[in-house]
Amino acid sequence: MIKIFKTIWKWLDDRLGISVLISPALHIAPQDAKWWYVFGSATLCAFIIQVASGVALAFSYIPSSSQAYETLQFITNVAPFGRFLRGLHYYGASAMVLMIGAHMAQTFLFGAYKFPREMTWTTGICLLAFTLGMGFTGQLLRWDSTAAWSVVVAAEQAGRVPLIGNWLAQIILGGTSIGGATLSRFFAIHVFVLPGIMFAFIGLHLWLVMRHGISEPPVAGKPVDPATYRAEYEELLKKSGKPFWPDLAWRDVVVTTGLVIAIALAAFFVGPPALDRPPDPSILAADPRPDWYLLWYFGLLSLIPERIEGYVMIGFPILIGLCLLFVPIWNHKGERAASRRPWAIASVCLAVIMIGALWWEGQHSPWSPNFEAQPLTEKVVGATTGSVFEGGRLFHDKGCLNCHLIQGNGGRRGPELTYIADKLTRDNLVIRIVNGGTNMPAYGPSLKPGELDALVAFLETRKRPFPTGAQTNNAASSVSATMK
Amino acid sequence: MVGFIVAPFFRKPPENWVTIGKSNEFQIGKTVAVTVTDPSPLPWAGVTAKSGVWLRRVSEDSFIAFSANCTHLGCPVRWLEGADLFMCPCHGGVYYRDGKVAAGPPPLPLFRYDVRVADGEVQMKQAIVPISTTL
Numbered sequence: 056m057i058k059i060f061k062t063i064w065k066w067l068d069d070r071l072g073i074s075v076l077i078s079p080a081l082h083i084a085p086q087d088a089k090w091w092y093v094f095g096s097a098t099l100c101a102f103i104i105q106v107a108s109g110v111a112l113a114f115s116y117i118p119s120s121s122q123a124y125e126t127l128q129f130i131t132n133v134a135p136f137g138r139f140l141r142g143l144h145y146y147g148a149s150a151m152v153l154m155i156g157a158h159m160a161q162t163f164l165f166g167a168y169k170f171p172r173e174m175t176w177t178t179g180i181c182l183l184a185f186t187l188g189m190g191f192t193g194q195l196l197r198w199d200s201t202a203a204w205s206v207v208v209a210a211e212q213a214g215r216v217p218l219i220g221n222w223l224a225q226i227i228l229g230g231t232s233i234g235g236a237t238l239s240r241f242f243a244i245h246v247f248v249l250p251g252i253m254f255a256f257i258g259l260h261l262w263l264v265m266r267h268g269i270s271e272p273p274v275a276g277k278p279v280d281p282a283t284y285r286a287e288y289e290e291l292l293k294k295s296g297k298p299f300w301p302d303l304a305w306r307d308v309v310v311t312t313g314l315v316i317a318i319a320l321a322a323f324f325v326g327p328p329a330l331d332r333p334p335d336p337s338i339l340a341a342d343p344r345p346d347w348y349l350l351w352y353f354g355l356l357s358l359i360p361e362r363i364e365g366y367v368m369i370g371f372p373i374l375i376g377l378c379l380l381f382v383p384i385w386n387h388k389g390e391r392a393a394s395r396r397p398w399a400i401a402s403v404c405l406a407v408i409m410i411g412a413l414w415w416e417g418q419h420s421p422w423s424p425n426f427e428a429q430p431l432t433e434k435v436v437g438a439t440t441g442s443v444f445e446g447g448r449l450f451h452d453k454g455c456l457n458c459h460l461i462q463g464n465g466g467r468r469g470p471e472l473t474y475i476a477d478k479l480t481r482d483n484l485v486i487r488i489v490n491g492g493t494n495m496p497a498y499g500p501s502l503k504p505g506e507l508d509a510l511v512a513f514l515e516t517r518k519r520p521f522p523t524g525a526q527t528n529n530a531a532s533s534v535s536a537t538m539k
Numbered sequence: 540m541v542g543f544i545v546a547p548f549f550r551k552p553p554e555n556w557v558t559i560g561k562s563n564e565f566q567i568g569k570t571v572a573v574t575v576t577d578p579s580p581l582p583w584a585g586v587t588a589k590s591g592v593w594l595r596r597v598s599e600d601s602f603i604a605f606s607a608n609c610t611h612l613g614c615p616v617r618w619l620e621g622a623d624l625f626m627c628p629c630h631g632g633v634y635y636r637d638g639k640v641a642a643g644p645p646p647l648p649l650f651r652y653d654v655r656v657a658d659g660e661v662q663m664k665q666a667i668v669p670i671s672t673t674l
Contacts, residue, residue: 121585203587204615207668208629211613214670224670225548231667234588235581236547337574337591339607339615342628356612357630361644422631426617454622458631468631496633496641501623 079261083296084303085271091165092269094158096307097314099257101151104318105189106250108144116196118242120235123198124333131327142322148190150318152348155179155186160403163382166391167270170281173383175263178256180379185253187348192245194346196238203233203334204343206241215365233336268292269299273391281388342423351410354417424457425466435462437516446513449506453498461517469495476518484511555579556655556662559594565602565661570595570618570636572607575666590666592652593618593625595636604663605638606650610671616649625649647671 068074115134117126130137159179162168168176191209195202206227213223229236271291297303328346332338345353352372359367393400428451433439436447450456458468479487488510491497502510559573573594580588593605593616605625607615614629624641625634633642638649650669655662 119583119585120581120587121583204613207608207613210668211608211611211670221670222548224668228668230547230550232577232590233668234577235584237587333586335586335589336615337572337586337589339572339591339593339617341615343614357644361646364644365646423628424626424631426626426628452621454619454624454626457619457622457626491642494631494642496624496635498622501636 079265080300080304081298082265082268083292084269084299085291086295086297086303087272088269088303089272090306090310091161091272092303093307093310094154094161095264096304097310098151098154098158100311100314101147101154101318102253102257104143104147104315105151108140108147109246109250111140112144113246118196118239118246120198120233120238120334123196123238124330127197127199127330131330138326139319139322141327142325143318144193145327146318146321146325148193149348150314151186152190154314155183159183160407164393164399164403165270165273166279166393166396166399167273168383169279169389169391170284170387171267172263172270173387175260175267176383177380178260178263180376182253182256182260183379184376185249185256189245189249189253190346190348192241192249195241196245197328197330198238198334199331200334200338200341201331201343203237203336204341205345206233206237207336208343212368215368233334273393275390275392275394277391278389279387279391340426342426344417344420347414347418350417351413352417354413354415354420357420357422358413358416419467421467423466424454424468426457428456428465431456431461431464435464436513442509442512443516444513446509446511449510450513453502453506453510455510458495472514472517474517474519476515479514481511481515484514555665556657557665558660558662559592559604560661562596562600562602562656562659562661565594565596567596567598570605570620572618573604575663577665591615592663592666593649594654594661594663600656602654602656602661603638604652604654606652606666606669608650608668609645610640610647610649610669611643611645613668613671 112130115126115130115137117123127141131141132138134140162176162179195206210224210227213227214220216223225231226240228234229238229240268288271288332341344350355371356364356368390396430451431447433444436444438444438447450459450461456465458466460467460471460473462473475484485507487495488502488507489497489499498507555578557575557578559575565571570593573592575590575592577584577588577590591607593607595603595605597603609616609627609629609632611627611630611632614627616625616627616632616634618625623636625636625638626632627643627645631643632640632645634645634649635641638651640646640648652666653664
């Protein structure tokens with residue numbers, strides 16, 4: 056029996072060249088390439104999950120502006136395993152973004168982008184850009200209200216590009232407004248164009264890994280010298296190298312198996328992101344937000360000064376992209392160990408802190424008005440009749456509560472006003488309300504007689520109940536004096 | 540092949556007048572959301588053939604049709620009746636009732652569509668997404 060199998064295998068191997076095909080997996084690699092080297096395999100694994108789950112989703116998804124939403128509802132709520140499959144695709148995308156980020160950080164910190172692996176790094180940076188592109192276009196294929204308005208936001212951003220902005224915006228919209236052409240274009244990009252390019256780049260990336268070998272872990276005091284590096288690397292492999300499979304690859308198998316299990320568990324127990332309302336542009340109560348991996352950019356655009364916003368919107372991604380692409384050109388030799396490259400550690404830490412902080416801000420978006428703010432209760436207002444009560448009501452009805460916080464109620468776009476009477480006198484309050492201020496509209500023209508007095512009367516009651524310090528006492532005295 | 544893909548981008552936007560309601564349906568001084576439907580959408584456009592527009596009746600024969608897109612990044616602004624303001628949910632842009640910027644990051648006033656009253660009907664030019672090409 057075994058003899059028959061061997062004969063069949065030899066025949067197939069001879070005709071198909073299977074041994075040659077899998078021989079790269081047996082290449083010799085540095086034996087010290089251990090757990091830090093698993094992120095590339097994990098990224099590839101996530102990509103394979105995306106391809107498989109994406110193909111499966113395409114069996115039911117109709118890329119038509121009129122039907123995509125209904126097919127998504129069918130996939131999520133009716134089709135067997137549909138909810139799980141959508142979850143798999145979503146968490147697979149999240150895992151891919153996380154793993155490619157970790158892979159990039161590890162490669163950077165280990166100095167593995169230096170000679171002779173400059174182009175391996177460059178192709179990896181291109182793959183990072185394509186991955187983010189897949190993430191964004193994938194969010195749009197979740198063709199609900201958020202997706203439709205996100206297309207508009209993307210078009211507006213592209214519109215800032217000098218000279219060709221309008222044209223770029225029309226490419227994104229598929230015309231001059233959202234319509235039948237919008238979704239099918241993003242579908243073609245997400246399902247054919249970007250994956251096709253990614254397959255080519257992944258092939259190139261892996262070919263370069265094979266060509267130049269897996270980089271050995273860096274050793275402090277042993278800089279890369281292009282003149283001698285290749286000979287030293289060959290010597291290292293002869294001396295202590297091991298076959299990638301199975302001696303080194305078992306760690307990749309462990310991590311990728313764990314990753315698959317984690318993605319499947321998240322898909323099963325947490326499920327895919329909920330669908331918003333239908334993609335009807337006449338529904339104006341929409342609040343578009345990017346998926347988590349682009350939320351930091353949403354935060355960045357919200358926090359930078361308005362006068363430079365357009366430049367940052369266009370220039371920042373280009374600048375970051377160019378910096379990453381040209382890192383190995385500027386710095387292709389010398390020390391690889393992170394301990395001898397403190398600027399490398401600082402760069403990675405800074406990037407992580409910056410993205411993390413911006414993500415946090417984007418998640419909470421304190422700059423957005425709170426449209427869900429409910430009228431203040433009588434307990435918070437502190438009155439059931441009279442001008443204070445009326446002012447409390449107006450504070451909600453006039454939209455003040457959308458932006459200002461009072462005892463935990465309202466928005467955070469403007470300053471909290473819970474104890475505003477400790478800081479501002481009656482006259483100050485009147486001036487602010489009538490004339491507006493930094494980032495606040497002037498309410499003077501829109502207030503009816505008596506409404507200003509009621510609002511001010513309400514705000515004058517917003518003071519600390521038990522002053523604890525001299526400063527607070529002074530402030531209270533000041534307000535009191537003004538009122539007299 | 541390339542021509543097939545890029546041809547739609549060079550198509551001139553249609554200049555049709557679209558009826559959005561009888562003029563007596565709108566109160567003077569009020570701003571309301573109206574739905575405008577593309578009169579010649581692609582057959583598979585579905586609900587995306589619709590657009591939302593804020594329509595304000597200024598006087599007996601004067602209307603303003605505001606684009607619902609914030610001039611900052613295009614998010615849909617909401618009309619707060621009590622506050623007499625438009626507010627954007629994304630980055631907090633605020634506009635007065637005449638569309639002028641009141642606060643926040645918008646670089647321009649709300650875009651206005653051409654609007655007219657003909658035979659007792661309020662009509663406006665087809666709604667496109669206005670792109671704020673400012674740096």
